[in-house]
Amino acid sequence: MTAKSMLDKIWERHVVIPESPQTPAIVYIDLHLVHEVTTPQAFSLLKERGITVRRPDRTLATLDHSIPTRPDLVARGYEGMQPAAGRQVRQMVENCEEFGITLRGPGNREQGIVHVIGPELGASQPGMTIVCGDSHTATHGALGALAFGIGTTEVGHVLATQCLLQRKPRSMAINIEGELGQGVTAKDLILAIINQIGVSGGTGHVIEYRGSTVSALSMDERMTICNMSIEAGARAGMMAPDDVTFAYLKGRPMAPAGADWDKAVQDWRSLASDPGANFDREIFLDAAQIEPMITFGTNPGAGIGIREDIPQPTDAASRKALEYMGLKPGRPLFGHLVDMVFVGSCTNSRLSDLEAAAAVLRGRKVKPGVRMLVVPGSHKIKTEAEKLGLDKIFTAAGAEWHEAGCSMCLGMNGDIAAPGQYVVSTSNRNFEGRQGPGARTMLASPATAAASAIAGAVADPRNFLNDGSV
Amino acid sequence: MQAMKKIVSQTVVLPQTDIDTDQIIPARYLTTTSRQGISDGLFYDWRYNADGSENPDFPLNHPGNKDARVLVAGDNFGCGSSREHAPWALKDYGIDAVISTRFADIFRSNSLKNGLLPVVVEPEVHQWLLEHPGARLTINVEAATLEVDDGPSFGFEIEPFAQYCLVHGTDQLGFLMEHLDAVVEFERRRA
Ligand code: SF4
Numbered sequence: 247m248t249a250k251s252m253l254d255k256i257w258e259r260h261v262v263i264p265e266s267p268q269t270p271a272i273v274y275i276d277l278h279l280v281h282e283v284t285t286p287q288a289f290s291l292l293k294e295r296g297i298t299v300r301r302p303d304r305t306l307a308t309l310d311h312s313i314p315t316r317p318d319l320v321a322r323g324y325e326g327m328q329p330a331a332g333r334q335v336r337q338m339v340e341n342c343e344e345f346g347i348t349l350r351g352p353g354n355r356e357q358g359i360v361h362v363i364g365p366e367l368g369a370s371q372p373g374m375t376i377v378c379g380d381s382h383t384a385t386h387g388a389l390g391a392l393a394f395g396i397g398t399t400e401v402g403h404v405l406a407t408q409c410l411l412q413r414k415p416r417s418m419a420i421n422i423e424g425e426l427g428q429g430v431t432a433k434d435l436i437l438a439i440i441n442q443i444g445v446s447g448g449t450g451h452v453i454e455y456r457g458s459t460v461s462a463l464s465m466d467e468r469m470t471i472c473n474m475s476i477e478a479g480a481r482a483g484m485m486a487p488d489d490v491t492f493a494y495l496k497g498r499p500m501a502p503a504g505a506d507w508d509k510a511v512q513d514w515r516s517l518a519s520d521p522g523a524n525f526d527r528e529i530f531l532d533a534a535q536i537e538p539m540i541t542f543g544t545n546p547g548a549g550i551g552i553r554e555d556i557p558q559p560t561d562a563a564s565r566k567a568l569e570y571m572g573l574k575p576g577r578p579l580f581g582h583l584v585d586m587v588f589v590g591s592c593t594n595s596r597l598s599d600l601e602a603a604a605a606v607l608r609g610r611k612v613k614p615g616v617r618m619l620v621v622p623g624s625h626k627i628k629t630e631a632e633k634l635g636l637d638k639i640f641t642a643a644g645a646e647w648h649e650a651g652c653s654m655c656l657g658m659n660g661d662i663a664a665p666g667q668y669v670v671s672t673s674n675r676n677f678e679g680r681q682g683p684g685a686r687t688m689l690a691s692p693a694t695a696a697a698s699a700i701a702g703a704v705a706d707p708r709n710f711l712n713d714g715s716v
Numbered sequence: 717m718q719a720m721k722k723i724v725s726q727t728v729v730l731p732q733t734d735i736d737t738d739q740i741i742p743a744r745y746l747t748t749t750s751r752q753g754i755s756d757g758l759f760y761d762w763r764y765n766a767d768g769s770e771n772p773d774f775p776l777n778h779p780g781n782k783d784a785r786v787l788v789a790g791d792n793f794g795c796g797s798s799r800e801h802a803p804w805a806l807k808d809y810g811i812d813a814v815i816s817t818r819f820a821d822i823f824r825s826n827s828l829k830n831g832l833l834p835v836v837v838e839p840e841v842h843q844w845l846l847e848h849p850g851a852r853l854t855i856n857v858e859a860a861t862l863e864v865d866d867g868p869s870f871g872f873e874i875e876p877f878a879q880y881c882l883v884h885g886t887d888q889l890g891f892l893m894e895h896l897d898a899v900v901e902f903e904r905r906r907a
Pocket of ligand 1: 359592593
């Protein structure tokens with residue numbers, strides 16, 4: 247018997263009709279996540295053709311991208327939304343009603359960013375195929391699923407048939423060994439990986455992250471890593487399910503229970519790649535070499551250690567990026583003035599991310615003149631954080647505490663920076679204009695973001711973890 | 717989708733590498749619920765100055781490029797978000813093909829479903845095209861070839877099913893719907 251990778255195993259389980267030279271495979275989708283931005287045109291297509299949603303029970307809907315998160319705006323309902331966003335949200339509510347899909351909208355206890363609530367509800371499970379009209383769907387791969395982003399036409403395909411036409415992607419193993427240093431987080435690790443393989447290094451591949459470093463990570467940390475697989479161009483990222491995964495899932499509302507649970511765990515244990523499984527590409531990394539990272543350019547691959555100098559540009563694109571960022575090569579970002587700090591997004595808005603930011607902020611103040619937003623990934627996380635008093639730490643420090651949503655990650659809801667402003671952000675993309683036209687984004691971990699808010703400048707989180715001095 | 721067998725056009729060149737979907741269409745244009753007028757947001761922050769006036773330096777704004785249906789872009793085009801608004805905006809603007817050395821997976825897949833042809837060429841061919849903006853060429857979808865007027869001709873790779881759908885204007889959803897019996901059987905087997 248040939249050794250199989252986790253990708254091979256999950257793929258095989260979901261092939262309805264195998265691929266041929268002329269046609270891709272028809273692949274069954276276990277879970278379809280939908281949100282307001284990438285679905286309206288898909289629902290319209292179904293209506294035009296008189297097709298129903300085949301499996302509303304396998305469709306999980308939320309509102310996250312275009313809704314406000316500022317509490318005073320959220321309280322005003324549709325009135326608090328920008329008009330176009332309001333129309334989009336209304337359309338989503340109507341579509342879900344018409345097609346019999348349960349929508350987790352604002353005020354719903356299960357609302358949140360699509361990639362946060364899937365795992366949180368226990369809907370995302372090992373061995374599943376999971377898709378969403380959103381490129382960060384790879385997040386769910388942290389649970390041992392094959393999860394990837396699709397476009398709106400494909401959203402229509404899944405709504406109508408619960409299937410997709412796909413050719414099998416290639417596989418890549420990223421092996422990470424060793425211990426992460428103090429103050430070095432999963433976010434730093436994935437920024438270092440993207441820096442190493444490049445923003446198109448994973449194109450056409452599904453990445454399996456493995457090794458002792460990965461096994462030692464919590465589920466929250468694993469999700470941070472898988473989340474950003476797309477920033478290396480990969481179709482998906484995944485990690486073998488293990489006891490950490492099972493402990494995370496047990497008891498969640500949509501996870502199997504009772505005898506089903508034991509059966510499921512037994513099956514899930516068989517998903518890990520067999521020893522000797524073949525990968526099209528393999529990469530090795532030493533975790534101990536990684537420093538807290540921050541980006542200086544306009545793609546997530548443009549990262550450096552927090553104390554390192556900005557490298558000399560090598561081509562027209564990197565020159566243009568530095569010009570856009572208003573930065574000079576040959577000096578570090580450390581100490582560079584900051585206007586805004588954003589802690590949130592499906593990369594870093596889970597409870598442990600908020601705790602990491604709060605640990606740095608506790609008893610300290612955000613530098614006057616700096617605006618800091620803390621936006622939990624889901625309503626549930628918000629409630630849990632408030633139980634722990636984290637909201638008090640943030641507001642006492644002078645940060646804004648918001649309702650759940652994507653917020654400044656893509657600035658669709660009006661949470662944006664002004665042209666030319668510098669933002670240290672825990673989100674996943676530093677593209678030109680992503681956080682507002684002309685806004686300059688520097689990606690970093692929650693600890694680095696919080697440290698930078700206090701210093702009013704890019705700061706090394708390790709200084710705040712040791713003795714509290716800057 | 718309309719059948720598309722051949723594209724005859726001059727090129728317009730955007731040499732920048734890693735052009736992401738946030739540049740192709742910024743997020744603030746994603747609140748639309750239709751596809752109408754979606755090209756208004758195409759390359760918005762590059763096409764227009766901060767005061768809303770047209771940026772005369774942006775290649776798409778050059779008077780000689782207004783009719784170009786083929787975009788030649790730097791390496792790794794379309795990375796980032798899964799927003800199908802990106803190919804919709806390009807197509808709505810009048811672009812039928814994009815040529816580069818590499819495309820992001822989701823962008824490529826989205827494009828092929830909307831009659832926008834992503835053409836991957838070898839670095840040398842790419843370099844030549846970058847250096848010859850406005851070159852006139854013919855892309856033959858059926859033969860998967862790219863011919864420069866009075867110049868050389870090159871083959872390119874295209875996934876056979878996507879090619880078939882483009883050439884015949886076949887709708888992939890229709891194809892999937894024809895196989896619903898197999899899907900039902902699959903679900904029954906797994907239950
Ligand atoms: S938080 Fe950002 S990356 Fe994540 S789903 Fe929302 S917009 Fe996309």
